[in-house]
Amino acid sequence: MNETPEPSEAGSATRRTPRRYKSDRMIGLSDGVFAFAITLLVLDLVVPAATAGDVWNELLHGWPQFLAFVISFATIGAAWLAHTAITDHLVRTDSTFARLNLLVLLLVSFMPYPTRFLSTFIQSDHPERIAVTVYGAAVLILMGLLYLLWWYARREGHFDPDTADQELTLFTRRMIPAISCYVVLIALGWFFPVVAVVGYAVIAFLFIVPFRARHVRTTSRPQPPQR
Amino acid sequence: MNETPEPSEAGSATRRTPRRYKSDRMIGLSDGVFAFAITLLVLDLVVPAATAGDVWNELLHGWPQFLAFVISFATIGAAWLAHTAITDHLVRTDSTFARLNLLVLLLVSFMPYPTRFLSTFIQSDHPERIAVTVYGAAVLILMGLLYLLWWYARREGHFDPDTADQELTLFTRRMIPAISCYVVLIALGWFFPVVAVVGYAVIAFLFIVPFRARHVRTTSRPQPPQR
Amino acid sequence: MNETPEPSEAGSATRRTPRRYKSDRMIGLSDGVFAFAITLLVLDLVVPAATAGDVWNELLHGWPQFLAFVISFATIGAAWLAHTAITDHLVRTDSTFARLNLLVLLLVSFMPYPTRFLSTFIQSDHPERIAVTVYGAAVLILMGLLYLLWWYARREGHFDPDTADQELTLFTRRMIPAISCYVVLIALGWFFPVVAVVGYAVIAFLFIVPFRARHVRTTSRPQPPQR
Amino acid sequence: MNETPEPSEAGSATRRTPRRYKSDRMIGLSDGVFAFAITLLVLDLVVPAATAGDVWNELLHGWPQFLAFVISFATIGAAWLAHTAITDHLVRTDSTFARLNLLVLLLVSFMPYPTRFLSTFIQSDHPERIAVTVYGAAVLILMGLLYLLWWYARREGHFDPDTADQELTLFTRRMIPAISCYVVLIALGWFFPVVAVVGYAVIAFLFIVPFRARHVRTTSRPQPPQR
Numbered sequence: 001m002n003e004t005p006e007p008s009e010a011g012s013a014t015r016r017t018p019r020r021y022k023s024d025r026m027i028g029l030s031d032g033v034f035a036f037a038i039t040l041l042v043l044d045l046v047v048p049a050a051t052a053g054d055v056w057n058e059l060l061h062g063w064p065q066f067l068a069f070v071i072s073f074a075t076i077g078a079a080w081l082a083h084t085a086i087t088d089h090l091v092r093t094d095s096t097f098a099r100l101n102l103l104v105l106l107l108v109s110f111m112p113y114p115t116r117f118l119s120t121f122i123q124s125d126h127p128e129r130i131a132v133t134v135y136g137a138a139v140l141i142l143m144g145l146l147y148l149l150w151w152y153a154r155r156e157g158h159f160d161p162d163t164a165d166q167e168l169t170l171f172t173r174r175m176i177p178a179i180s181c182y183v184v185l186i187a188l189g190w191f192f193p194v195v196a197v198v199g200y201a202v203i204a205f206l207f208i209v210p211f212r213a214r215h216v217r218t219t220s221r222p223q224p225p226q227r
Numbered sequence: 228m229n230e231t232p233e234p235s236e237a238g239s240a241t242r243r244t245p246r247r248y249k250s251d252r253m254i255g256l257s258d259g260v261f262a263f264a265i266t267l268l269v270l271d272l273v274v275p276a277a278t279a280g281d282v283w284n285e286l287l288h289g290w291p292q293f294l295a296f297v298i299s300f301a302t303i304g305a306a307w308l309a310h311t312a313i314t315d316h317l318v319r320t321d322s323t324f325a326r327l328n329l330l331v332l333l334l335v336s337f338m339p340y341p342t343r344f345l346s347t348f349i350q351s352d353h354p355e356r357i358a359v360t361v362y363g364a365a366v367l368i369l370m371g372l373l374y375l376l377w378w379y380a381r382r383e384g385h386f387d388p389d390t391a392d393q394e395l396t397l398f399t400r401r402m403i404p405a406i407s408c409y410v411v412l413i414a415l416g417w418f419f420p421v422v423a424v425v426g427y428a429v430i431a432f433l434f435i436v437p438f439r440a441r442h443v444r445t446t447s448r449p450q451p452p453q454r
Numbered sequence: 455m456n457e458t459p460e461p462s463e464a465g466s467a468t469r470r471t472p473r474r475y476k477s478d479r480m481i482g483l484s485d486g487v488f489a490f491a492i493t494l495l496v497l498d499l500v501v502p503a504a505t506a507g508d509v510w511n512e513l514l515h516g517w518p519q520f521l522a523f524v525i526s527f528a529t530i531g532a533a534w535l536a537h538t539a540i541t542d543h544l545v546r547t548d549s550t551f552a553r554l555n556l557l558v559l560l561l562v563s564f565m566p567y568p569t570r571f572l573s574t575f576i577q578s579d580h581p582e583r584i585a586v587t588v589y590g591a592a593v594l595i596l597m598g599l600l601y602l603l604w605w606y607a608r609r610e611g612h613f614d615p616d617t618a619d620q621e622l623t624l625f626t627r628r629m630i631p632a633i634s635c636y637v638v639l640i641a642l643g644w645f646f647p648v649v650a651v652v653g654y655a656v657i658a659f660l661f662i663v664p665f666r667a668r669h670v671r672t673t674s675r676p677q678p679p680q681r
Numbered sequence: 682m683n684e685t686p687e688p689s690e691a692g693s694a695t696r697r698t699p700r701r702y703k704s705d706r707m708i709g710l711s712d713g714v715f716a717f718a719i720t721l722l723v724l725d726l727v728v729p730a731a732t733a734g735d736v737w738n739e740l741l742h743g744w745p746q747f748l749a750f751v752i753s754f755a756t757i758g759a760a761w762l763a764h765t766a767i768t769d770h771l772v773r774t775d776s777t778f779a780r781l782n783l784l785v786l787l788l789v790s791f792m793p794y795p796t797r798f799l800s801t802f803i804q805s806d807h808p809e810r811i812a813v814t815v816y817g818a819a820v821l822i823l824m825g826l827l828y829l830l831w832w833y834a835r836r837e838g839h840f841d842p843d844t845a846d847q848e849l850t851l852f853t854r855r856m857i858p859a860i861s862c863y864v865v866l867i868a869l870g871w872f873f874p875v876v877a878v879v880g881y882a883v884i885a886f887l888f889i890v891p892f893r894a895r896h897v898r899t900t901s902r903p904q905p906p907q908r
Binding site for chain 2: 787801
């Protein structure tokens with residue numbers, strides 16, 4: 001796990017190879033779960049029956065399922081970006097980190113369930129507040145666990161010491177407001193479910209858009225001309 | 228992200244490792260989403276009932292689902308080849324590129340829906356023009372986003388400067404006609420749905436067949452004898 | 455497969471590349487199967503009907519499906535950690551190892567079935583002992599095959615010779631009690647199904663929690679200050 | 682694609698990185714499709730109804746679905762081993778190879794369909810010969826395409842020139858008899874469906890068992906003592 005400079009070059013090749021797998025496999029499993037959870041969402045999109053009279057109308061009436069699909073895609077995408085922001089600076093892991101990561105993946109793989117829930121109840125006449133609450137709670141726990149993962153890796157010194165401090169704190173500056181917003185939206189959603197749904201969509205898109213903007217500027221600044 | 232030659236060899240190993248993950252994870256997620264979306268298509272193939280009288284007949288009558296399966300497989304395969312053609316020359320990425328890539332993946336993961344739509348309505352007596360239009364629109368947006376991804380990476384100078392210019396413009400010379408064809412087919416499909424379906428099949432196969440033929444010739448030309 | 459120090463640097467690059475794929479692909483397939491099996495579990499979670507009277511109540515009555523989801527997630531997660539513990543120290547593989555690994559993956563990909571079984575029968579009034587027995591047997595065979603995989607790799611000398619002996623025996627010290635517990639729980643489950651379910655949950659969590667705790671301490675002990 | 686020895690070491694790092702992705706992504710997509718197709722098989726296993734009288738009996742009567750599950754797992758596993766045997770010796774690819782590989786993946790991702798077909802019709806009283814024929818044809822085409830992929834890579838000189846000739850011909854010595862057997866079994870299956878099913882199972886297992894036995898011996902023979 002520790003990528004310490006090895007004394008002999010020949011020995012380091014054979015020795016480092018098995019170690020490298022440790023975080024590689026964690027990342028391999030994580031990308032698999034993210035990719036699968038994000039692709040499973042499409043299974044819940046219902047095609048209008050072939051016997052339907054007005055297919056366009058039927059399709060337009062199914063807007064809640066498309067909305068839920070896009071919100072969840074954006075939310076899982078945002079979680080993936082946040083997860084990437086953590087592993088990008090990681091130089092080693094430990095058993096607790098791997099366990100926390102499994103918890104994050106538990107929530108990621110669970111996301112299709114609240115998505116289906118949301119899509120079902122927005123479509124019905126039933127008060128959709130329960131679906132909205134369950135959905136918000138799932139996203140809140142997911143983001144909270146991502147924050148915990150970042151916090152743990154930082155406390156244990158698992159991040160690359162060369163990473164500038166403002167790059168690492170950028171994660172917090174994004175996550176804390178997002179998590180606060182989810183808390184507020186869950187409370188609001190109990191009374192105004194529509195507001196919460198719109199809120200979930202807005203956060204997911206904001207999260208995706210400028211998340212690493214500053215980060216890139218920082219790393220590319222002192223770069224010498226290539227070739 | 229930037230693979231600049233590092234001054235010290237010892238330092239470069241630890242420093243470059245976390246950076247390399249950045250595009251690795253984007254590619255890992257992308258391959259995962261492509262692989263799942265392309266494999267999910269099989270779930271919509273319906274097996275004849277065990278109580279069916281004439282199973283061969285039943286199987287042959289289900290030709291629209293096999294047609295839709297093969298067209299969508301070829302289309303997602305073509306999109307994957309185009310995506311590969313972009314990432315092959317990539318030496319760095321940024322936050323906007325990652326976001327555009329997520330949009331591409333949104334469309335890729337969505338493809339099983341229009342496929343199911345197409346397969347359902349070709350089978351019915353219902354005018355299938357809506358299904359054909361929805362399908363064409365999905366593919367058009369997917370290809371348009373892939374073009375945008377390529378255009379953005381080129382504008383930002385993310386491609387390997389060693390790549391010959393004609394290799395990079397090859398992408399355009401394939402994509403522009405393909406996108407134009409999809410526009411024409413969507414319009415045609417409103418009046419002659421069958422023509423559009425045949426057209427989608429033809430483009431997907433043309434796209435797959437000679438896409439990188441020239442590209443390979445270019446790179447293998449000046450190669451010295453190996454060993 | 456063998457990562458022996460190559461005499462010439464130039465030759466080693468081309469020669470080692472294809473060899474490296476051998477275990478890379480086995481790990482790629484394994485992570486894929488683990489990721490899909492762990493994410494497929496969500497498909498069996500049923501959303502309350504939109505016409506349900508008391509949705510909260512309906513949701514709470516569905517607790518067996520959430521319990522089965524979490525137990526199976528933890529169990530597959532534990533199996534993945536054990537699998538990682540094997541491949542982390544691996545420096546080469548052979549054909550028999552690849553075959554044993556496929557057997558492990560057969561059981562991993564099978565896990566969603568006993569999970570669905572368990573979730574269906576805990577919910578019913580029917581004696582759930584059969585579901586509990588089938589579930590326990592599946593987990594027992596999975597863990598047994600993982601143990602066999604480890605034992606085989608050790609006997610054939612496929613592990614990195616630099617790995618300390620206590621790291622390698624740590625696997626046994628975890629697996630033997632776990633496997634014994636599953637045997638006891640399957641027997642107990644025939645008479646007290648609830649005890650077995652609780653037991654499966656406890657083992658999975660214990661397995662996940664401190665599995666590599668000692669391992670990390672061992673490797674990080676003699677480490678020189680980084681930079 | 683071409684891993685020619687680069688003149689300058691510093692330049693080779695930046696230049697080779699994007700090239701390496703070309704076959705990496707093909708392998709990434711392939712492993713994803715193999716892993717997904719092999720894991721999707723579990724979705725077709727039906728759990729006995731919670732209201733069933735004799736659950737054991739119900740479970741035992743469902744043996745055809747478990748048989749089809751295991752045969753298809755072994756068959757896809759065998760195809761994966763054969764695919765691995767090809768990519769292990771690969772030092773470069775081209776556009777035609779990538780296209781042939783997509784055709785192989787089309788068949789791999791299709792396998793859950795004939796599996797479901799087989800499982801449905803073995804269970805029914807209906808003559809299962811059609812299901813057996815469809816299944817055999819799918820496997821035959823899959824293996825034929827794998828052979829074509831190998832043949833093409835060999836003809837184009839894409840294999841590592843250091844690979845001993847007998848290692849490369851080993852592929853043929855396994856594939857030719859397997860393909861011949863499938864042809865015979867499909868013909869036989871028309872009259873004796875049960876014989877064909879048993880045959881498919883036997884080939885898949887034989888294929889998995891000793892496929893690379895010789896191969897490993899060859900590479901590990903001249904190896905100097907490690908450390």
